[in-house]
Amino acid sequence: MEDKNKKIKKEQGVSQADIERLELLQKANEKVGKQLSINSETGNIEEINELRELIGKEFDNPEEKYRIYYNGIRKLLMDFLPKGKDFKEVRDIIYDEKNIFLNLGKRKSDNNGVRKSDGRMTYQPVMNEILDIIVQWVGESQNPFDIYRAFYELNEKHGYGHEEYDKSALSVAKAMLKLSEK
Known part of the structure; x- marks a missing residue:
């Protein structure tokens, strides 16, 4: 050299x-x-x-993502949303809003009932954001309409839109928003 x-x-x-x-x-x-x-x-x-x-x-930690999703998001919603056949439609509408956020705006209504994405595999900060909302909801109201509004507003904030429903489900979704107004 x-x-x-x-x-x-x-x-x-x-x-x-x-x-x-x-x-x-x-x-x-x-x-x-x-x-x-x-x-x-x-x-x-x-x-x-x-x-x-x-x-x-x-990169995300797969074990941490598993815990956040199954022991946090999913478990808390299953434990604190109303149970039974009478509330299935309400739960499904809430889960749809949650899944739109976790899937970064992908909706089932965009692809004939198939989202083509899996919220369990989303980015860890996205999971943490929705988990924080759920934890706050559990600590404050546990009213299903309040968590629906929180998810709805989260999707609005990110410009993701909302699921398209038939007239019956759409009227339930609108009523949920109305009932959660403070």
Whole structure:
């Protein structure tokens, strides 16, 4: 390397400072995404793979997503929404609003009754956002119309729209919104 640098210096009249800059540029290109750091506990120099850390932060944790969905979102709604055949339509409408949000706006009515997406696989921050709303609802009112309004407004905020229903279900959905007004 030194012979090569001396040859360049002689041929082109490159200064020592220019050669040092070139060497630094070469070294910078050798290890992309890695950085040297001094460990504050041991005093040793360590190489940190910045790309690996960045990727680790961006991807979701499957086990955590499972817990959030099944032990949080699903369980709380099943435990605190009204039970029985008489309330099935109310529950289904609430679940539809929840699923539109978890599926980032995909509706069953867009594809002849098939959403073509799975809310259990959505991004973890999206799950956390809806779980926070459910936890707040459980702590405050537990009124099914209030959680429907919260999901409805969440979808409005994100511009996702709402499920398209037949006249009967649409009138129930409108009544739920009306009954949740404060």
